[in-house]
Amino acid sequence: MNNDKIVVGSEEWVMLPQLEIPAIKVRVDSGAKTSTLHAVNIEPFQRGTETWVSFDVLPIQRNGKKIIHCEARVIDKRIIKSSTGTKESRYVIKTSFKIGDFSFEIELTLTNRDSMGYRMLLGREAMMGRMLVDPENSFMLGEMSDEDVDKSYKTSVTNRNGLNIGLLASNPDLYSNQRIIEAGERLGHNITFYNIRQCYMKLDAKTPEIHYRGGRILNDLDAIIPRIRPSMTYYGCSLARQFEALHIYCLNSASAISQSRDKLYSLQLLLNHGVDIPTTGFANSPLETSDLIKMVGGSPLIIKLLEGTQGKGVVLAETKKAAESVINAFKSLNANILVQEFIKEANGKDIRCFVIDGKVVASMQREAPPGEFRANIHLGGTGSLIKVTPEEKKIAIKATKAMGLQVAGVDIIRSAKGPLLLEVNSSPGLEGIEAATGMDIASFMIKAIERKLGYKSTAK
Template identity: 65%
Template sequence: MLDETRILGSEEWCRLEDMGIPAIKARVDSGAKTSSIQANKVKIFTKGLEDWVRFEVNPLQDNRSISILCQAKLYDVRSVKSSQGISEERPVIKTPVTIGEHTFEIELTLANRDTMEYRMLLGREAINERYLVDPSKSFGQGNVSQEEISRKYKPYMTEKSGLTLGLLASNPELYSNKRIVEAGELRGHKVVFLNVENVYMKLDAGSPEIRYRGGNILDKFDAVIPRIKPSVTFYGCALLRQFDTLGVYCLNSADAISKSRDKLFASQLFSKNDIHIPITGFAKSPMDTKDLIRMVNGSPLIIKLLESTQGKGVVLAETNKAAESVINAFKSVQTNILVQEFIKEANGQDIRCFVVNGKVVASMQRQAQKGEFRANIHQGGAASLIKITPEERKLAIKSAKVLNLDVAGVDIIRSNRGPLLLEVNSSPGLEGIENATGMDIANVMIETIEKKLKYSH
């Protein structure tokens, strides 16, 4: 008969006494060679003549407030392939582990497992010649109750305090930025304004860093809210990628923002995903201007710079001759433009849907000023509350999803052939839509961060 003390289930409780971790749930995975543990803020340092590694572990999946600072002698730095097939360099340590009644030494790679269900993975090197695995069981070596967990972790528990959030933007006086700071603080969080141009970074496999003017290391943030203006898109997205490397959640990723700011690429993604937009043309050579105009159903038509935002860099050409002149003038100075059909029946109106975490949380209708063709409250247009149709709601949600944006301002126009997507803004302003709808959208954004981080008051 098999010795029950040598049979593991698909998940087991482990104790790592040398690291000060009284209980951590591990997934037993014989498909993985090396065991690994969730680690944040990993930093390699020298102690005497030896390399050591310092890191933080959040041992309980749904509780970020418990963080245990660990350090161990660096055993190796190894290239490990993730479940997505991506290879990355990870520090490796050796430490004793206790499972049930047995204690033995294992190798552990330090990995960012924030998105994983288990904070630890037990690989086959730890299992071989020690245990058999019965995947139909759980906790073959004994379960740990919630009461025991609370007792074991009581020394690590502090008074519930809020998150530390970074607002990555350029102007602290803007309405939207003020509202986000206010909403975060009202929910008990610390919100720090970070001027994009005052943040810089250290690129290093062993100890990457982000610093702020004067040399302050930014290593205490739970999440970053990007409000990056178009002129600093490249640098702002580089900073977001660095925050992501350090395990900081970003409300809109660098990749999603980059896609949304490249209007040509975004339009191609929308077409590919069966999202209807006004007929749009793009060409490099001035030789094709006449056909380009015909392709989008002739004048009047819209000409917009690829990097245009908030209605700036958008021109209405009322005749074919005017369109040719404007298009060729832009091309003569090597400026990329899109040419788009003009939706006359919209009568200068469009709809802004504010999408947060896959839901339309508010919608407003914008009416252009007399003599203007584009509804734009930044240029004096009027905004009012509107009830959108199920089709418009579906279009707004799908458009944000295609770009992987957690927060998006989705602009829609009503046409004779149904709603059409105009564009998606990754840093939508709050003033117009909060005033028009009475919705506290800044609060919804902060709530979304709390949900993503599984934070509870």
């Protein structure tokens, strides 16, 4: 205690007794004015002359199985500006709040915080006159282990007779995979991670099968979400093709993934569907280096190894001499290379559109870090919310259809001659775009499967 105020760290475990939430990790943020609780399925209703709201809380990050159904009286409805700059109308409730041995009432706004690191944020309005913050420390009023948290929840909500969905990927701890599993569980489905390397198949005309480590047969799945890293494209697509042969729906087919991963073929497909791209040359260890450079408008230009991924094997050649040097170096590898015009006016920025079921559900602008020309999150770039033009949306949707993909990350660059398409990604990451937009992309993916299979969900 200090001047009768509670000393707290930058994160603490708290209780919300009236909402019957026994434990939730809160981010203590004096930079935020209002306190916020992660809530989904938010529905207002009348109780006598008063407006109330019902909502579901998933209090534990990346755990879709613990769901608390809550009801509270609405005391206000406010326009709140989020950390991403988005303005949103939110319901405000008042509820009991317990931290350590101290209890009092606080106001909470309700919103979907799926993409955030904490399920609750404690703002300065709730702290004023009550707390001092020591930002260098955490859990000053008591830490809780996973076992402690489980014990505090006497009952867990089990899945509601949903679909059996498999997530076919390589890393279960990846943000995108965690979010997809969480969203599937929250929407009432049984969703399981399957490591691509641990799957194997039986090719047989009468009894084809796919097995998982330990001999488990996966033929009873309703759907598969393939998220195949580039190094596993061949085997991952072979598995996806086997699932399709077993009449198990794949969110992105094997053929669509394969052709999106072939950089040259994908560009040819895009051009055949009327999608504009930067002028591009293709060669295998060319002898006519000067003509290849001239073909795409001269230097500066981009040189890419056909097999490169996530920005690897991509070089900016600022002069003709530098371009010739790089191309000649690639000759010694006997490598297939793409040579592409450099769009200087883009100024190290591009646009990532996330397309699901033929609709752009979210978009962000990516900006390259200082000294880098590629606007790539993997290379330290930043993402921010952006409103794309109707033409850019049209290009993103057309490109996704050209690839035959249901889910895609489409990269577009703004040039003096209009928007140009750079690449279509069949396993786009969720972390950057969910953080930049605040959108629940993972749930959109699960709902796309529900629509395809005609599943009527009661969750939202």
